[in-house]
Amino acid sequence: MNQTLFQKLGGEAAVDAAVDIFYRKVLSDDRISGFFDDVDMEKQAAKQKSFLTMAFGGPNNYTGADMRRGHAHLVQRGLNDSHFDAVVENLAATLSDLNVAKEHIAEVAALCETTRNDVLGK
């Protein structure tokens, strides 16, 4: 079913279309921009692509443990539910900019929700 969500959204092309828009929103959002203030924007953008692929239900090799490990240094810096909500909000706004149907946006948000505990190290 996830694979079909990824297909419904337009697959890798959808990720490519979304990555600049999403990253621009995140960098402009004072609530969370501090977490993404990497020296190397290209590297950070590549990670955004991994994030979007995963959030769109696309093929990826990340496990829950990877998500836990990958965000542990951010949890130490104070990453919490409000930041998680802000990311999901920016993601929904990105998809809405791209004219993605409401029900698909809801599916993406639900998929993100399943990673909340791992991302926040709970």
Add this chain to the structure above:
Amino acid sequence: MSKFTFNNISYTCSENETVLDVLLAHEVAVPSSCRSGLCQTCMMQAVKGTPPGAAQKGLKDTLKAQNYFLACCCHPDEDLELALPDTQTARVRATVSNIEKLSSDIVGVSLQCEQPLDYKSGQFINLFGENSLARSYSLASVPAKDQHLTLHVRKVPDGRMSSWIHHELSSGDSVEISLPVGDCFYTPGNAAQPLLLIGTGSGLAPLYGIARDAIAQGHTGPIRLYHGSTNVDGLYLDKTLRQLTRQHENFSYMPCVSDEPVEQQDIASGHVLDVALQEHAKLAGWRVFLCGNPNMVKAAKKKTFLMGAAMKDIHADAFLPSA
């Protein structure tokens, strides 16, 4: 923990050390500069064993295939036998054909290569000096127009390579350089796209090359070049660029001075990034080139992206100092 050998001596590399860390800790003379995977001065070759892919980022495919890698990014995951790059395949000899003073602290260096060098304006070469000193300098020349390679070298206070270039190097000297490196250059294919070029100090070198290369390749869209300097003396290509403006309708040049009052009407007062972005509120669809001071480049990447330039359209070379 892994082992590697170099010049018949064996070294151990712990998990958080790079090959370069280990060699420098043992005072082995190998070239290095940025220590962040950007300049490629630390390139070495694994003559036995395979270097990790992460240590080959940015290298040309032909070099990757020959197991070349960057020592400053290399955490070996198997035992390796290492060598410095073979001068035949990875380096080029060149003769200094001219050195001219461009401002009080910038010189232009022209090099004549033994064999023609296949390069793109805006890429850089590494110049090798004595005692394994190596530093990167960007190419201001245009292959289709200029006979020589041209570099613009700013004198850094107590800088080893830049002082040597300013005070010792002279016409007729022979030097060793690397093959061209980097992806900050003009690519044809979208001739009407507007171009924004922002540079500080000798960061003008690659931009001057890129702008003239774009013109030579028939670029029709606007080409907007902004050069920032702390003082008026540092606007070292002012005359040449004003002339280029008169010759090409789609090219414009704006010099900016940040740290001293300016009387001239045709020089902007302020920091180059502020001046450039004030005149361009929206950058969707633009191609952007940023070179010079690392802090300027970092800020400019973020700002131009937020103002609408696509990530794939932002090209930059931060002139990272040696670490």
